[in-house]
Amino acid sequence: MTDQISQVISNGELTAGYWRIVFRAPDIAAAAVPGQFVHVQIPGLKDRILRRPFSISSVDKTAGTVTVVFKVVGLGTEELTKVPVGADMPVLGPLGNGYAMREDKTPILVTGGYGSASTLFLAECSAKKGIVLMGARTEQDLILVEEYKALGFDVRVATNDGSCGHKGFVTELLDQALKDTPDGVIYACGPKPMLYALGKLAIPTGVETQLSLDQHMCCGVGACFACVIKMNDPESPDGFRYARTCSEGPVFDATEVYYE
Ligand code: FES
Numbered sequence: 001m002t003d004q005i006s007q008v009i010s011n012g013e014l015t016a017g018y019w020r021i022v023f024r025a026p027d028i029a030a031a032a033v034p035g036q037f038v039h040v041q042i043p044g045l046k047d048r049i050l051r052r053p054f055s056i057s058s059v060d061k062t063a064g065t066v067t068v069v070f071k072v073v074g075l076g077t078e079e080l081t082k083v084p085v086g087a088d089m090p091v092l093g094p095l096g097n098g099y100a101m102r103e104d105k106t107p108i109l110v111t112g113g114y115g116s117a118s119t120l121f122l123a124e125c126s127a128k129k130g131i132v133l134m135g136a137r138t139e140q141d142l143i144l145v146e147e148y149k150a151l152g153f154d155v156r157v158a159t160n161d162g163s164c165g166h167k168g169f170v171t172e173l174l175d176q177a178l179k180d181t182p183d184g185v186i187y188a189c190g191p192k193p194m195l196y197a198l199g200k201l202a203i204p205t206g207v208e209t210q211l212s213l214d215q216h217m218c219c220g221v222g223a224c225f226a227c228v229i230k231m232n233d234p235e236s237p238d239g240f241r242y243a244r245t246c247s248e249g250p251v252f253d254a255t256e257v258y259y260e
Helices: 027-032 075-081 113-125 144-148 170-180 192-205
Strands: 001-013 019-024 037-038 052-055 059-061 065-071 088-095 106-112 132-134 154-159 184-188 207-213 228-232 238-242 251-253
Touching: 001 027, 001 075, 001 154, 019 075, 027 065, 037 065, 037 154, 037 170, 052 065, 052 075, 052 113, 052 192, 059 113, 065 113, 065 154, 106 113, 106 192, 113 132, 113 144, 113 184, 113 207, 132 144, 132 170, 144 154, 154 170, 170 184, 184 192, 192 207
Parallel strands: 106 132, 106 184, 132 154, 184 207
Antiparallel strands: 001 019, 001 088, 019 065, 037 052, 037 088, 059 065, 207 251, 228 238
């Protein structure tokens, strides 16, 4: 993990409400693995002490660059869209544990909303190309579809309103994907309710399932406990313990998670 001043290479709108920023940070690019994140001090923000966490979407180790795809959801991300090319931007990373890559198995990526920004890095690094089950509220919230296709992945879409692909939840596509991929391993990133529903569906199948459980974060390095989540703990009277998603996660095996 390093804390370095990166230089912004490009920053532009990917599609309505979603942006892609590329910055030069050679040490982070060299060390990063899929599923990790960076903690960015956004220039222009008044509360400059508070950094914002972003999943790493892509890395070019040769060029020493890191790509982040983000949704504009508040003041921090709004300010991030305004950072000009050439600006210096302090970035801490790579942080978190990342996915445990199973190179002998075929990846089934399950994403919700901008969770597909996180698993793109995994798709890039995976020798085997598999299936992406991509869920969104509506067609406008589907991002990076062409990037996954260009990498050789079979993209299957579900939207809540039926504006593209299957009408309903992305988890409803899991059964067929598992039938089509007998040697599959599931990697997932998205909203917590989606990930919990997925975990409950996947555990009885016996297929290894890794969930990236991003929570609201503050310090990003395990010091403040702002990001805790409940994990199974048979030795605890309550049956669970708290784990910090920033330092012990954000990726957890589905069987470790305490489902409420
Ligand atoms: Fe501080 Fe995780 S954000 S412990």
